[in-house]
Amino acid sequence: MQVIAQRPKSLTDLNFTYCPGCTHGISHRLIAEAVDELGMRNIMMGVAPVGCSVFAYKFFNFDMAEAAHGRAPAVATGMKRARPNMHVFTYQGDGDLAAIGTSEIIHAANRGEKISVFFVNNAIYGMTGGQMAPTTLPGMKTSTSPYGRDEKDIGYPITACELLNTLRAPYYIERVSLLSPQDILKAKKAVLKAMTYNKENRGFTFVEFVSTCPTNWGMTPLDAQKWAKENMYPFFPVKLFRDKGVEGGE
Amino acid sequence: MGEKVLMKGNEAVAEAAIRAGCRHYFAYPITPQSELIEYMSRMMPKAGGTFLQAESELAAVNMVYGAAGCGKRAMTSSSSPGISLKMEGISYMAGAELPAVVVNVQRGGPGLGDIQPSQGDYFQATKGGGHGDYKLIVLAPNSVQEFADMADLAFELADKYRNPVMILSDGLLGQMMEPVEFKPHKTEKEMEQLDKQHFDWCMHHNQDEPNHHHHEVNSLEIDPKVLEKHVIKLGEKYEKIKANEVRYEEYKVTDDCEYLIVAFGTAARIAKSAIDELNEEGVKIGLIRPITVWPYPYEAIAKALTPSVKKILVTELNLGQMIEDVKLAVEGKVPVEFLGKVGGILFTPQEIKDKIKGMQGETCK
Incomplete structure (x- = not known):
């Protein structure tokens, strides 16, 4: 008998705590496969981080820290500076990274910390029950924007890749999506690239996953994927923003 | 011990921390502690360590969380408004049982307050400050020498108990210059031992099966039964610290003292001058100076309450915070009076003397 698929060694054997149809399981697996x-x-x-993936420290099978809300890039900075021969990544959601942790992510990127940041953007707060996120789309209804996000009142979604791409230090910035098997294969390549650069201590690497939240969007997983393609791509286009590892990539 | 050098408290504690094996320092500038961060920016790279000026106090304390989680001696420092921001990280470090050192060079508050010496953060340091059931070990120096010595002590206690330790200093001790003598630097062998001491739980290099480890640096326990156990375990640790680590100084305390002053830090230093003069004038008075303000020397105060003691005076650079602990120790046996100064203003020895004279007058009536 030949094993053609199995759990990556970099995942523990705990069952995920994620909802059915959630894309966190996919992004966890992509990172674990790349590490292996x-x-x-x-x-x-x-x-x-703090958010739906708050238990990620249990799922990855190597040493993990659980950070305060939004502070993962600061904690990762301390870890990388303390053990420069080790390699560090953060795993953060949209509330964690683009609301409460905007300061930490911008400054870690600006210092060119030699870490990887994996950013899961599903335009909503999942863990606390579907509240508005900094990446919630205009008009999108959530439990704290019951009449739809009014961009005249609360502004437009924050685009993390575009924001970080204004800084000089980051080495690699790419937005991918987890909305179809083909997208997931492309996302895997981005994760591998970020981790390869990480292994070589080249600099700050950032991968954003355009993801879904079927539970809090109130959709089936397939409808959520379709909705995300139609509604999230215009705000969050899948794109390579920067790759200093290739010629002309800056 | 080496030769004596004249240094500011802020610089002395920084030098002493490096000598104690601290190689990871993260902080944000604030008056009146900026000499500390400036000293670290000059000297830490020379010691082969990490100096990083963080984007905020929040980031700095969370960088300490990361470095301490890797088992390294890590430190941050600030002054009162910045310490408020660090309270988040301090609570997380207490929950995750991380050894780390936080220096507070206190200034006037609340809010932005001013930049003069104060002891207004006593409650914050000793009673919580951050959220949840936790305790910091809090050391209160009253000279530049003691400030420096406490860097080493703070790291030793932090490592011993896997608990954050705060050095509760103030703008006077930070800014003032005094002769100070330093312990020698850690040897290479000692540094190696320090690096390995937390390998059983900290984040560090890994191995393949069967010795692969999955250490979690974490303060989250979502199952109430597990969190209950964890907090009870923390409580037992705090009881152990209370039993073993109380430190205080008795100054001119005798069996026939009629008055006692209880004061810590800068306030205690001023009280000593007043006591010297009062003793010369025939007043039987001594000082109890808590060195650890948590754990607090309740028993030492109770023990000093000989039948001859008529009254106790508590002097603080605040509206009266530590006095609550003194009253707990005294249990109503004698009156406890208070002399405080706020706004970054210091009292003079004469003001303490006048207060004691007034208390004498009332006692005679």
């Missing part, structure tokens, strides 16, 4: 494939499991450390 690059042979980094023994030199890897990660930081979990």
Whole structure:
């Protein structure tokens, strides 16, 4: 018998706590596969955020820190500076990274911290029950924008890649999506690239996953994917923003 | 011990921290502690360590969380308004049981207050400040030498108990210059031992199966039964600290003292001058100076309450915070009076003397 698919070594055998149809499981797996494939499991450390993926520290099978809300890039900075021979990533949602943690992410990127940041954008706060996120789309109804996000009152969605791309230090910035099998294969390549650069201590690497939240969007997983393609792509286009590892990539 | 050098308290504690093996320092500038961060920016790179000026106090304390989570001796420092911002990270470090050192060079508050010496953060440091059931070990120096010595002590206690330790200083001790003598630097061997001491729980290099480890640096326990156990375990640790780590100084306390002053830090220093003069004038008076303000020397105060003691005076650079702990120790046996100064103003020895004279007069009536 030949094993053609199995749990990556970089994931523990705990069951995920995510809702059916949630894309967190996919992004966890992509990161774990990349760590395995690059042979980094023994030199890897990660930081979990506050939000739906708050238990990520239990799921990744190497040393993990659980950070205060939004502070993962600061915690990762302390870890990388303390153990420069190790490699560090953060895993953050949209509330964590683009609302309460905007200061930490901008400054970690601006310092060119030699860490990877994986940013899960599903335009809503999942863990607390579907409240408005900094990336919630105009007109989108959430439990704290019951009449739809009014951009004249609360502004437009924050676009993290575009924001970070104004800084000089970051080494690699790409937005991918998890909305179809083809998208997931492309996302895997981006994760591998970020982790390869991380392994080589090249600089700050950032991958955003355009994701879904079927539960709090009130949709089936398939409808959520369709809705995301139609509504999220105009605000969050899938795009390579910067890759200093290739010629002309800056 | 080396030769004596003349240094500001802020610089002395920084130098002493480096000598104690601290190689990771993260902070944000604020008066009156800026000499500390400036000293670290000059000297930490020379010691082969990390100096990082963070974007905020929040970021700085969370960088400490990351470095301490990796088992390294890490430190941050600030002054009162910045310490309020660090309270988030302090609570998380207490919950995750991380050894780290936080220096507070107190200034006047509340709010932005002013930049003069104060002891207004006593409650914040000793009674909580951050959220949840936790305790900091809090050391209160009253000289530049003691400020410096406490860097080493703070790291030792932090490592011993896996608990954050605060050095509760103030703008006077931070800014003033005094002769100070330093302990020698940690040897290479000692640094290696320090690096390995937390390998059983901290984040560090890994191995393949069967020795692969999955350490979690974490303060989250979503199951109430698990959190209950964790907090009870923390409580037991705090009881152990209370039993073993109370430190205080008795100054001219005798069996026939009629008056006692209880004061810490800068206030205690001023009280000593007043006591010297009062003793010369025939007043039987001594000082109890808590060195750890948590754990608090309740028993030492109770023990000093000989039958001859008529009254106790508590002097603080605030509206009266530590006096509550003194009253707990005294249990109503004698009157406890208060002399305080706020707004960054210091009292003079004469003002303490006048207060004691007034208390004498009332006692005679």
